[in-house]
Amino acid sequence: MTPDNSTPMMQLLAPDGTYGVPAQYAKYGEIIDSLGEDQLKTFYRDMARIRRFDIEAIALQRQGQLGLWVPAIGQEGAQIGSGYAVGPNDHIFPSYREHGVAITHGVELMSILKMMRGVNHGGWNPEETRYHLYSIVLGAQVLHAVGYAMGVKFDGRVGTGDKDSDLAVISYFGDGATAEGDVSESLLFAAVYEAPIVFFVQNNQWAISSPVEQVTKVPLYMRGSGFGVPGMRVDGNDVLACYAATKLHMDEAREGAGPYLIEALTYRIGAHTTSDDPSKYRDESEVEYWKARDPIPRFETFLRRQGIEDSFFEDVKQAGDELAADIREQTFALTTPPLENIFDFVYSESHPDIVQQRAWLKAYEESMGSHE
Amino acid sequence: MAIAKALNAGLQKAMQDDPKVLMFGEDVAQLGGVFRVTEGLHKEFGDSRVFNTPIAESGIVGTAIGLAMRGYRPVTEIQFDGFVFPAFNQITTQLAKLTSRSEGFLQMPVVIRIPYGGGIGAVEHHSESPEAYFAHTPGLRIVTPSNPNDAYWMIQEAIKSPDPVIIFEPKRRYWQKGPVNLDIAPMPLHSARLMREGTDVTLLAYGPMVTTALQAAELGAEEGISIEVIDLRSLSPIDYPTLFASANKTGRVVMVHEAPTNVSLSSEIAARITENCFYSLEAPVLRVGGFDTPYPPAKLEEAYLPDADRILEAVDRSMAY
Numbered sequence: 001m002t003p004d005n006s007t008p009m010m011q012l013l014a015p016d017g018t019y020g021v022p023a024q025y026a027k028y029g030e031i032i033d034s035l036g037e038d039q040l041k042t043f044y045r046d047m048a049r050i051r052r053f054d055i056e057a058i059a060l061q062r063q064g065q066l067g068l069w070v071p072a073i074g075q076e077g078a079q080i081g082s083g084y085a086v087g088p089n090d091h092i093f094p095s096y097r098e099h100g101v102a103i104t105h106g107v108e109l110m111s112i113l114k115m116m117r118g119v120n121h122g123g124w125n126p127e128e129t130r131y132h133l134y135s136i137v138l139g140a141q142v143l144h145a146v147g148y149a150m151g152v153k154f155d156g157r158v159g160t161g162d163k164d165s166d167l168a169v170i171s172y173f174g175d176g177a178t179a180e181g182d183v184s185e186s187l188l189f190a191a192v193y194e195a196p197i198v199f200f201v202q203n204n205q206w207a208i209s210s211p212v213e214q215v216t217k218v219p220l221y222m223r224g225s226g227f228g229v230p231g232m233r234v235d236g237n238d239v240l241a242c243y244a245a246t247k248l249h250m251d252e253a254r255e256g257a258g259p260y261l262i263e264a265l266t267y268r269i270g271a272h273t274t275s276d277d278p279s280k281y282r283d284e285s286e287v288e289y290w291k292a293r294d295p296i297p298r299f300e301t302f303l304r305r306q307g308i309e310d311s312f313f314e315d316v317k318q319a320g321d322e323l324a325a326d327i328r329e330q331t332f333a334l335t336t337p338p339l340e341n342i343f344d345f346v347y348s349e350s351h352p353d354i355v356q357q358r359a360w361l362k363a364y365e366e367s368m369g370s371h372e
Numbered sequence: 373m374a375i376a377k378a379l380n381a382g383l384q385k386a387m388q389d390d391p392k393v394l395m396f397g398e399d400v401a402q403l404g405g406v407f408r409v410t411e412g413l414h415k416e417f418g419d420s421r422v423f424n425t426p427i428a429e430s431g432i433v434g435t436a437i438g439l440a441m442r443g444y445r446p447v448t449e450i451q452f453d454g455f456v457f458p459a460f461n462q463i464t465t466q467l468a469k470l471t472s473r474s475e476g477f478l479q480m481p482v483v484i485r486i487p488y489g490g491g492i493g494a495v496e497h498h499s500e501s502p503e504a505y506f507a508h509t510p511g512l513r514i515v516t517p518s519n520p521n522d523a524y525w526m527i528q529e530a531i532k533s534p535d536p537v538i539i540f541e542p543k544r545r546y547w548q549k550g551p552v553n554l555d556i557a558p559m560p561l562h563s564a565r566l567m568r569e570g571t572d573v574t575l576l577a578y579g580p581m582v583t584t585a586l587q588a589a590e591l592g593a594e595e596g597i598s599i600e601v602i603d604l605r606s607l608s609p610i611d612y613p614t615l616f617a618s619a620n621k622t623g624r625v626v627m628v629h630e631a632p633t634n635v636s637l638s639s640e641i642a643a644r645i646t647e648n649c650f651y652s653l654e655a656p657v658l659r660v661g662g663f664d665t666p667y668p669p670a671k672l673e674e675a676y677l678p679d680a681d682r683i684l685e686a687v688d689r690s691m692a693y
Binding site: 120121122123124125126127132133135137140142143144145146147148149150151152154155181182185186188189192342344345346347348349351352353 | 420425426428431433434435437439440441442443444446458461462465466469470471472473474475476477478479480510511513534535562609612
């Protein structure tokens, strides 16, 4: 799909790498003005890093090392930009494609690969990372995010003016998930309870094989308005626009402005997952159109014009290759946990059926002799 | 004290004891819920702890999960049994699995209160017994009180549990009165209770059918059949040792519930008793329940629901083996 130009969209960095702030977005431009060179370099480094990781993960899946991979190629600007705008106390409720957001908050990439290899369902500590577990049932996590934000409000941690204490919540979901009832209920509850939350919709334009035109009749940034949740569309392939929009509206949510919805218009350059075949439902010309709007080369052009030298980009490329080799090695080294582990956390307190079945399994395995 | 009042008193006590306990759902605040189980709580604890929600059951349970992640102990009310299904996804794919999914990093101390069962002359979706759907799901705990004392203590223990607990409240018995001991909890949450000793047949029941089972035992005694009655109290986990001890003693088991019998709690319990008490049994485990139909219109429910006669018919069949 080519973009619908009639819908207002904040873009600070044009596809050719030209930076400019339209007058109506001046307050967002001020946020970018406050960024130092190191932060800009970090955006680039992490976009390139997660792209390289993604390519390696696809290869690992093709080689049978992962059960499934969910590529985020093309969405790095939306993910790295918004991820870095999330504050140190804020909580993040992702869907299952937000690998870029994960690395902005210290989630180990191997934790994601373990899940996709099939050795766990996502065993990182969401309290420690503030990055909650991947949610595979579309939209389910958005209600959790709203409940969490309601709790933040009940705790009196919104709008106190104490920046070290106040916090907000961000929930990620895609254009496909907006059809889920849970997303509508989330918008409603967030508005009714004035919860400190930003809904970050990555409109990557395809819900597996259904184009966004088939799942919504109005631009998605307007989806919240009937519930009382204002919104805006940003260029999701513009890392600076995504950072500025998320930063401003997370700050406002923390200060007590209530919920807000950001639609990041981006594009899923790759397949839905490694089980998908996009050639069955979309033209290569469309993909080429969006490759010309890729967030990474665009930002590279911008940085080079800012005077960032070749050596930085060479270092990033080399670091990417090293990362790829490293995760490949670590993936090969992953071990499958013993079956008895499935009993460990079904309940927090002992449950007799679990106790009995664990004992049965142990006796059964012993009766069968060693697996070696 | 009536069961509804006992639940109310238990909720009040839990909210007084722990400021993290919240109570929310449809019409639970000023109105006190359609059955008045939460009456007075809004006045005592205020808007931030007792509040009405939009009419959206998935939203109620989904936000309860988020609140639990934030350290709260949410108690939610689903207004009627038949309205739980919009929340089925959140309960089964999220609430029940998050502790396991997170490898123990997250606990889910969420309580879902559901008035259930028939006998109140209501329209469709207000009289159902959906407990088997949830008992089938690993990660949930399920309890159902049959009397005011259990109601008072079960709701408090459910709230203290670090795991999600669904409490099925026998709505047609809400106004049934009985003594409540406010000082001493009767027994652990997941224990079955021997309600009446007997020697010929074991009659298993839970929730609203316990009263009916006791009536049947009384009538049975008049006919010279000694019926032992056990109140399951907990549907997940089930207190099998208590059930097996009675089955081994009497050799005959009849189980009753309002829910349709097909793939029901009694299906599972019959299988377990058969597996564990096979050599003690004098008869197959027999079951009395609702028919395998949608719940009927109110004018038919008296005939649809198991009563003492239907139970005794099964008892007679068991005795005839």
